Amino acid sequence: MFDEFGINAGYVEELHSRWQQSPASVDEGWRRFFEGAAPAPTRQGANGTRGSNGGNGQIAAAYREAVRETVHAANDSQTRVAQLVNAYRVRGHLLADLDPLDLTPPGQANLELSSVGLSDADLGTAFSTAGMSGLPDPAPLRDIVAFLRETYCGAIGVEFTHVEETEPREWLQQRMESTRNHASLDRAELLRIVTKLTDAEIFEQFIHKNYVGAKRFSLEGAESMIPLIDLLIEAAGAHGIEELVIGMAHRGRLNVLVNVMGKNVREIFAAFDDKRPERFLGGGDVKYHLGYSSDVVTGAGHAMHLSMAFNPSHLEWVNPVVEGRVRAKIDRRKRKSTMPLLVHGDASFMGQGVVAETLNLELLEGYSTGGTIHLVVNNQIGFTTVPGDSRSTRYCTDIARELRVPVFHVNGEDPEAVIQVTRLAVEYRQRFKQDVVIDMYCYRKYGHNEGDEPRFTQPVMYALIDKKAGVRDAYVARLVAAGHITREEADEIADWRRGTLEAALEDAREGDYQHMPQAMGGVWASYRGGSDAGTPEVPTTFPREALLEASDRLATMPGGFHASPKALKILEARRERAHSGHGLDWGAAEHLAFASILLDGHGIRISGQDARRGTFSHRHAVLFDAHSGEPYTPLAHLEQPGRLVGRFEIYDSPLSEASVMGFEYGYSLDRPDKLVVWEAQFGDFANTAQVILDQFIISAEDKWGRLSGLVLLLPHGFEGQGPEHSSARIERFLQLSAEDNIQVCNLTTPAQLFHALRRQVKRPWRKPLVIFTPKSLLRHHEAVSTLDELASGSFQRVIPDTSVAPEKVRSILLCSGKVFYDLADERKRLMREDVAIVRLEQYYPLSDALDRALAPYAPGTPVVWVQEEPRNMGAWYFVNARRDEIVRGRHPLSLVSRPESASPATGSKAAHDLEQKMLLEAAFAR
Ligand SMILES: Cc1ncc(C[n+]2csc(CCOP(=O)(O)OP(=O)(O)O)c2C)c(N)n1
Ligand SMILES: [Mg+2]
Numbered sequence: 001m002f003d004e005f006g007i008n009a010g011y012v013e014e015l016h017s018r019w020q021q022s023p024a025s026v027d028e029g030w031r032r033f034f035e036g037a038a039p040a041p042t043r044q045g046a047n048g049t050r051g052s053n054g055g056n057g058q059i060a061a062a063y064r065e066a067v068r069e070t071v072h073a074a075n076d077s078q079t080r081v082a083q084l085v086n087a088y089r090v091r092g093h094l095l096a097d098l099d100p101l102d103l104t105p106p107g108q109a110n111l112e113l114s115s116v117g118l119s120d121a122d123l124g125t126a127f128s129t130a131g132m133s134g135l136p137d138p139a140p141l142r143d144i145v146a147f148l149r150e151t152y153c154g155a156i157g158v159e160f161t162h163v164e165e166t167e168p169r170e171w172l173q174q175r176m177e178s179t180r181n182h183a184s185l186d187r188a189e190l191l192r193i194v195t196k197l198t199d200a201e202i203f204e205q206f207i208h209k210n211y212v213g214a215k216r217f218s219l220e221g222a223e224s225m226i227p228l229i230d231l232l233i234e235a236a237g238a239h240g241i242e243e244l245v246i247g248m249a250h251r252g253r254l255n256v257l258v259n260v261m262g263k264n265v266r267e268i269f270a271a272f273d274d275k276r277p278e279r280f281l282g283g284g285d286v287k288y289h290l291g292y293s294s295d296v297v298t299g300a301g302h303a304m305h306l307s308m309a310f311n312p313s314h315l316e317w318v319n320p321v322v323e324g325r326v327r328a329k330i331d332r333r334k335r336k337s338t339m340p341l342l343v344h345g346d347a348s349f350m351g352q353g354v355v356a357e358t359l360n361l362e363l364l365e366g367y368s369t370g371g372t373i374h375l376v377v378n379n380q381i382g383f384t385t386v387p388g389d390s391r392s393t394r395y396c397t398d399i400a401r402e403l404r405v406p407v408f409h410v411n412g413e414d415p416e417a418v419i420q421v422t423r424l425a426v427e428y429r430q431r432f433k434q435d436v437v438i439d440m441y442c443y444r445k446y447g448h449n450e451g452d453e454p455r456f457t458q459p460v461m462y463a464l465i466d467k468k469a470g471v472r473d474a475y476v477a478r479l480v481a482a483g484h485i486t487r488e489e490a491d492e493i494a495d496w497r498r499g500t501l502e503a504a505l506e507d508a509r510e511g512d513y514q515h516m517p518q519a520m521g522g523v524w525a526s527y528r529g530g531s532d533a534g535t536p537e538v539p540t541t542f543p544r545e546a547l548l549e550a551s552d553r554l555a556t557m558p559g560g561f562h563a564s565p566k567a568l569k570i571l572e573a574r575r576e577r578a579h580s581g582h583g584l585d586w587g588a589a590e591h592l593a594f595a596s597i598l599l600d601g602h603g604i605r606i607s608g609q610d611a612r613r614g615t616f617s618h619r620h621a622v623l624f625d626a627h628s629g630e631p632y633t634p635l636a637h638l639e640q641p642g643r644l645v646g647r648f649e650i651y652d653s654p655l656s657e658a659s660v661m662g663f664e665y666g667y668s669l670d671r672p673d674k675l676v677v678w679e680a681q682f683g684d685f686a687n688t689a690q691v692i693l694d695q696f697i698i699s700a701e702d703k704w705g706r707l708s709g710l711v712l713l714l715p716h717g718f719e720g721q722g723p724e725h726s727s728a729r730i731e732r733f734l735q736l737s738a739e740d741n742i743q744v745c746n747l748t749t750p751a752q753l754f755h756a757l758r759r760q761v762k763r764p765w766r767k768p769l770v771i772f773t774p775k776s777l778l779r780h781h782e783a784v785s786t787l788d789e790l791a792s793g794s795f796q797r798v799i800p801d802t803s804v805a806p807e808k809v810r811s812i813l814l815c816s817g818k819v820f821y822d823l824a825d826e827r828k829r830l831m832r833e834d835v836a837i838v839r840l841e842q843y844y845p846l847s848d849a850l851d852r853a854l855a856p857y858a859p860g861t862p863v864v865w866v867q868e869e870p871r872n873m874g875a876w877y878f879v880n881a882r883r884d885e886i887v888r889g890r891h892p893l894s895l896v897s898r899p900e901s902a903s904p905a906t907g908s909k910a911a912h913d914l915e916q917k918m919l920l921e922a923a924f925a926r
Contacts, residue, residue, distance in 0.1 A: 013166075014082050014131055025128065027076040080116040081127045081141065085148065087111055089173065090161045092152025093409055098441045100221075100413040101464050103380065107394060111153075113145075133178040150180045155417035157409040159395075164404050168432045172406055175424060183420035190484050192299070193227045193415050195493050197472040199259040200226035200252075202497045207254075210505060211272045213451050217288055219252030220445035222377050223471040224412045225343075226252075228440070229260045231419050232341065232373065235426040237302030241339045243329060245307045247322035248343035249315050251377055251444075253288045253308075256343075261294045261306050265504045270513035284516055285703040289313070291517070309666075310517075310704040312695035315348035319358040320659040321696060324666025326369040332523075332671065339429070340372040346396035346439075347382020349374075354691075356399050357659035362435050363403075366607055366651030367663055371429040374400065374437040378412075379444040384457040397439045405435045412442035415475050443468070517705045527672045527766045529707045532740045532845040535765040537794075540758035542596040544791035550595040551578040551588075554634040562626040570620055571634070583784025586777065587618040589750030591635065592790055593757040594621075597675055598638055598646040602761045605671075607651040607664055608679030608713070615681050615715065618778040621650050646674070657689040661712070665696050668710040675761050676710050683714030683728020683772060684904075697768045698736045707766040711757070716746070716772035717818045718868040718905055720912030727873060727904035730843070733770050734878035737844040744844040746772040746817035748799065751785035752841055755795035774818055782821055798849040799839040806856035810834040811926055812891065815866045816843065816875060819919075823866060826920045835924065843875055846885050854891065863891040866923045868916070870901035896922045 019026045019034045026034070087110065094107030113119055118141070126138040135147050152158065158176065163169040185193070200223040207216050219225060229246075236244060248256065257263040270276075271287035291310035297303055309325065311318035322340050329338040349355055361367035376397055382390055390396070397407050406428060408421035418440060425436040443465050447454040455462045469477075476490045507513075520527075528535060555575040557563050563571075574588040584592070594604055609615065612622040612631075622631045635648040653660040657680065664678040680686045686693070700706040714728035733744050747753050753771070760769050777783040785793075813823055813835060820839050827835055838853050854863070863886075867874035876895050879886060887893045898915055906912050 014086060015079070018082075018128070018130055021130065025078065025130075027079055030079070077118065077122060077125065078127055080118050081144065083116040084111070084113070084118065085132065085144070087116070088148040088152045092148065093157025093159055095149075095153040096157030096409060096411075097153070097155055098157055098409050098411050099380070100411060100441060100468070101380065101443050101461065103461065103464070104441075113141075133174055134180060135177075147177075147180065151177055152181075154181060155411040155414040156181050156421055159401075159407040159409070162401065162404050163406060165432075168406075168428065168434070171431065172424070172428060175427075179420075181417075181420060183416050183423060185416060185419065187484060188299075189231075189419075190479060191489075192230070193419065194472070194476060194479065194485065194490060196227035196230045196259065197223050197415060197475060198490070198493045198497055200255055201470060201472045202494055202501065203255050203258060203265075206498065206501045206505075207272070208450070210269075214272055215288075215449040215451065216254055216272075217250040217252065217449055218444075218446055219255045221465065221468070221471070222252060222379055222412055222440065222442035222444070224415045224418045224440060224442065225375070225377055226255060226259050227415055228375065228418050228422050228438075229256060229341070232422050232426060233260070233296065233304055233306070234298050234300065235423050236339055237298035237304050238300055239426060239430045241337055241430075242303065243305040243307070243338040244341055245309060245322050245326050245329070245338060246341045246343065247309045247311060247318040248341075249311065249318075249345055249348065250288045250313075251345060251379070257290075257292055257308065261292055261308060262296060263292050263294070264513070265501065266508040266511065266513045267515075269505050269508035270511075273509065274514070276514045279514065279516060283702045285310070289703075291704065291706075310700065310706055312691075312703075314691050314695050315345060316352040316355050316358075317658075317662065317691045317695060318342075319354060320361070320662030320692075321666035321669070323358060323361060323367065323369050323372065323659075324663035324668075325670050326666075327367065327663070328667040328670035330369065336370045336433075338369070340369055342372055342374050344374060344376045345382060346376055346378040346380060346387070347385060347390045349376050350391040350393070350396045350399055351382070354658045354662070356402060357654075357656040358662070359400060359403055359435065360654055360656070361659055361663060364651075364654065366649070366653070367660075368433075371432070371434045371436065373425055373429055374435060376437065376439045378439050378441050380441065381444055381454075381458065381461070383448045384454070386458070386461075395439060397437050400435070400437045403435055405437065407437040407439060409439045409441065412440040413471055413474060415471070442471075520705070520707065523670065524672055524707065524766075527707060527709075527764050529701050529705075529766060530740070532765070532847070535763060538759065538762045540755040540762055540794055541792050542599075542758070542790070544787060546599060547592050547596065547787060547791055548578055550592060550599065550638060551575045553638055554591055554595065556634070557623070558632065558637075561623075561630075561632055563623040563632070564626060567620050567623050571623075578787050581786055581788075583781075583786060584750055584790070585618075585779065585784055586750045586753065586774065587614070587620065589754045589785055589790060590619065590757075591621070593754040594635055594648065594675075595638055596754075597758060597761055598635065598648055599640055599643075600761070601644045601646050603646040603648070603671070603674040604635075604677070605649045605664070605667060605674055606677040606679065607653045607660060608677075609655060609681040610652055611679050612650050612652050615679075616775055616778055657685055657687075658692060661686070661689040662692045662696070665692055665708060665710050668708040669706065672707070672709055672766050673761075675757065677713060678710065679713040679773075680715060680728070682725050683716045684724045684726065686712070686714055686728060687732075694736070698741055701741055701767075702739060708768050709760060709766040711760055711769045711771065713771050713773045715775050717775050717777070718912065718916070719776050720909035721775075721905075722907045723903045723905050725905075727869060728772055729873070729904075730772060730869065730875055731873045731877060734843055734875055737878075740845050741767065742844065743767050743769045743842065744772075745769065745842045747774075747841055748777070748817060748820050748839055749783060749785050749789075751789035751793050752795065752799075754785070754790045755793060759795050772817060777818055777821065780821060782824075795841075796849070797840075797842040797847050798853045799841055800853035800856075801836040801838050804833055804836050806836070807858075808833050809836045809857050809861060811836075812854065812857055812861055812863045813837045813866050813923055814840060814863050814879075814886075816840045817868075819866060819868045822916065822920060823923060826924060830924055832924060840875075843878065846882065850886060851888065854887070857891075859890045861891055862926065863887050863893050864896055864923060864926075865893065866896045866919070868898065868919065870898040870904065871895065872900040873904060 091109040094109040123142040129135040129137040204218045258265045291308050293307040326338050326340045410421045479485045555571040622633045661678050668676040716728035718726050865879050
């Protein structure tokens, strides 16, 4: 309500509520101010327009006046106490006891009594504690200060007053103050924490002893993470969560796999022993990148499915993939019972931009997952780099302030405080459907990995760490001293754990426990990867009548909807052309492909920048009412009596490639039944998501045996639009093509797009499909297809040339994509009947379709690969390297292209036109 008072909003609100209860309890200045604002302003939500309302403007002016008066009046101690309380809520975290190494200097909190004009002399005076549950009312200032210190400056420091909405902020405040921010734990829970800490510690020690110097990225110093995740699962189960998807990096991952997810530790030992090289030649991944899933039952009896996402070394890049997976799971079940947990490192959370790009997805309609729990394992170091060199901010979590959600900083050496924030975090997420961040301060017992000497660079830090007792020891000592458990009980837990690991190690050395990740079951059971040739093609035809019906439906608006006349004209033209047998353009064929897929019962999800209209205004999947601005999506309103129609979703994404491509990739991992599409604005921008391409889309099957049917639509083509609006970097995708890992296409007709998209869902082969999509061809009068070509055609990997008599042909131009139309025009202009033009529509995997297309021509007829791209880009290096597959020794192969270049294209349209002319001349020179 008092948002415009910024950091003082809580304070003003507090005064206001006191004034409401008893006008005499606030000083005269404030009283006048609140009376002047009558009727009292209504509460504003997060989206309220600040300062736009006259009432609030008056409040602001009155506030300034009131502040002046407060300063001068100088005798309202109760007001000062309220200021102090507010200051603790806002800045108490700056004094909290967070750092187990005591290396972090306290912040300037200004919480001294003198900062609000109070003094020690006031400590015995009783003040009202209205609004502070957890204290008698009134209470002496001494008690109030002790209460505030305990709540806000103990082992937990909370940043929460920036939460804009009143309800969650007050809820959290009440929860923390009523408990002084302490978890109440019974003996069973204390024992569970000890057990989990013991599991964590003994596991690391056991590997340390048995695999000296082997990389494991020890959790030691941060062992509280294990009871944290263990109790998070408990809390999540109690709140109705049925599934947790975890994304995390190297640190402590093996520990989580074994001690939280129940992975068979024999498999981990076998991976350390690494005695099966023959199973992993050229493939597989290191043991701390592998994913896993398991089913557990919580202490309270709730069944919970746990998934740990496979992830690469590239820190933080798994985040959007996890979010996409969770969204897919939520969509599948139509219930919001899946929760993402992302575990971060302190250095990577602040350093990697994909973190901010992923946080930004959280409240968006197309990407929300109902809130993510973020856990930062803040060991106060990244490899050898200390926080002072890692970030410009105090907290490694400050990037999360973009979301205005609570951030709990907690001392990882206090497991009970860790449990308290975990419970608060889960409950907050469940209630308010937003992200929550836990920043667990800890330390790293060894170097970055176990072979690394940290004392080269952090001698002082490690002198402190060397003196540390260990998180478990310190906690056990505390519980023993408090009489909660005996030393013998604690030892027994450790002995038992050691014993089970000894036995498992013996088993591991006798048995066969090192394998590639298992093939996928469940929703993946009916799909396959592997080689292209191993999965037959399927028909992609669709009944003509049904396409006509769909095109009628797509051009029909609901009653009372006032579509833009221009958009309506486009839809109407599509409909007419379908009926009259005229050529359909790209947008029309794409729409009919989508419609046919939906009518076949498959869902479709598309996202990308401006995807709803389409960057080039060719799609118009969503129309907007001219009066209300309300959207209408014809594809979401297809009907089919007696048969299920798939769900159609299309979203304009935020201006991020990395997080959105990662999200859609993640989505495709859990929805193999759907057509999942990510579209680039221009293909040139896809490289900002290069990590998602290299580390996930391209290599996931080889490393992890994980499949995806994601479609990438990458506008590509040299049309004089400059270096960054021309190339989707075909060369890169082709260099990354191996072992039939992806499909790479450059299509020249709308019918080809229709069949390629249908093939992608109908064929059980799940491989990412990269389509270089056109720009000028979207409106090219020749780049059209008839309804019959859609209804009864099929996808052609190569389009042979049927327009010339093979025996006359003296030169074969082999090309792909848009340049075909330029070449065809030129041939017509030159009336060259001795030149054939063959189109390679699918670069990869190559097939014998090419052989068939070249077969009619006499052996020895030269084949010229013609591309618009510079020599070092486009497909030439790929074509040249695979010449044996392409011309099979029957034809000489040469190149016509732009000369090699460091930048894809010229910035001058005129230079582009000249280049293009020279290219065509060269192509027809022989
Ligand atoms: C994107 C990326 N850049 C660099 C690295 C190399 N690297 C591996 S771990 C690490 C330090 C990570 O520090 P932090 O995030 O604090 O995690 P910690 O190891 O301390 O748990 C670095 C720089 C990487 N794995 N990924
Ligand atoms: Mg770190």
